[in-house]
Amino acid sequence: MILNVDLSGEVPIYQQLRDQIVEAIAEGVLIEGSLLPATRTLAADFGINFHTVNKAYDLLRRQGLIRLNRKTGAVVTTTVAAPPFPSEWTARARTLLAEAVARGLPADEVLTTCRSLLDSFVTPREDTP
Amino acid sequence: MILNVDLSGEVPIYQQLRDQIVEAIAEGVLIEGSLLPATRTLAADFGINFHTVNKAYDLLRRQGLIRLNRKTGAVVTTTVAAPPFPSEWTARARTLLAEAVARGLPADEVLTTCRSLLDSFVTPREDTP
DNA sequence: CTACTTGTTATATAAGTTATAGAACAAATG
DNA sequence: CATTTGTTCTATAACTTATATAACAAGTAG
Numbered sequence: 001m002i003l004n005v006d007l008s009g010e011v012p013i014y015q016q017l018r019d020q021i022v023e024a025i026a027e028g029v030l031i032e033g034s035l036l037p038a039t040r041t042l043a044a045d046f047g048i049n050f051h052t053v054n055k056a057y058d059l060l061r062r063q064g065l066i067r068l069n070r071k072t073g074a075v076v077t078t079t080v081a082a083p084p085f086p087s088e089w090t091a092r093a094r095t096l097l098a099e100a101v102a103r104g105l106p107a108d109e110v111l112t113t114c115r116s117l118l119d120s121f122v123t124p125r126e127d128t129p
Numbered sequence: 130m131i132l133n134v135d136l137s138g139e140v141p142i143y144q145q146l147r148d149q150i151v152e153a154i155a156e157g158v159l160i161e162g163s164l165l166p167a168t169r170t171l172a173a174d175f176g177i178n179f180h181t182v183n184k185a186y187d188l189l190r191r192q193g194l195i196r197l198n199r200k201t202g203a204v205v206t207t208t209v210a211a212p213p214f215p216s217e218w219t220a221r222a223r224t225l226l227a228e229a230v231a232r233g234l235p236a237d238e239v240l241t242t243c244r245s246l247l248d249s250f251v252t253p254r255e256d257t258p
Numbered sequence: 259c260t261a262c263t264t265g266t267t268a269t270a271t272a273a274g275t276t277a278t279a280g281a282a283c284a285a286a287t288g
Numbered sequence: 289c290a291t292t293t294g295t296t297c298t299a300t301a302a303c304t305t306a307t308a309t310a311a312c313a314a315g316t317a318g
Contacts, residue, residue, distance in 0.1 A: 026227035098155035
């Protein structure tokens with residue numbers, strides 16, 4: 001997995017890490033059982049503090065996307081979204097889609113973009129018999 | 130237009146205001162030429178500081194969604210998204226959609242949700258002859 | 259013209275967030 | 289037992305958020 005951190009960007013570093021790991025999971029680059037680098041290792045790779053990586057991992061853990069074990073490190077776990085998540089997610093999607101429409105992007109183009117993005121995620125977890 | 134502000138929420142107040150105004154524009158509740166309340170008025174309505182409202186309006190102005198005139202106040206302006214916007218938006222959409230997929234929401238359900246949201250926005254600006 | 263309403267700008271302050279730093283603890287592995 | 293890993297604690301600097309007060313600037317209405 002390739003992570004890219006923009007240290008001088010507007011988005012907090014821990015959020016960038018979280019987002020990219022979430023995307024890697026969606027893409028199938030990270031699957032159930034995949035091991036993430038140790039916090040100190042990842043921090044050293046980017047020249048950042050390991051507390052910052054810790055914060056990203058803690059976010060992912062609270063969202064049920066990884067499990068943290070001593071010595072084993074962070075392991076990706078695929079769980080099904082808990083009840084409050086879908087409606088919260090929809091609210092956020094509403095805001096993001098509204099922004100696109102308000103700024104003049106045609107609704108059908110927006111939907112096409114969403115479809116493309118989703119298609120790029122859908123990873124064949126099932127074997128072809 | 131009905132605005133709702135959660136003073137003790139995680140999302141900054143100025144962001145909540147911005148988001149809700151963006152959604153109102155997408156919904157067609159606010160259309161080109163609609164006047165927003167004066168910053169001091171809106172601030173008084175919610176018992177917040179007018180600088181906070183100012184920040185929300187300034188964000189909207191920089192995104193080309195409203196124009197600010199002295200005495201006239203804030204006026205909604207429908208503009209077409211500038212070049213950097215679509216790709217930036219797509220990047221944000223990618224992150225949000227990835228989160229849904231990573232947390233186990235079926236891709237087709239996610240797309241359906243997006244379609245529903247977009248449908249709820251599409252407002253007939255053209256007259257029916 | 260004067261008064262009022264509006265956005266604009268400036269300064270200050272308190273609380274919270276982000277990132278860094280160093281240290282120490284706790285558990286699992288080899 | 290030593291090492292590696294996450295966990296917890298304290299501290300600090302820079303930035304963000306929200307508030308407060310004050311003054312300025314430009315339109316509009318009387």
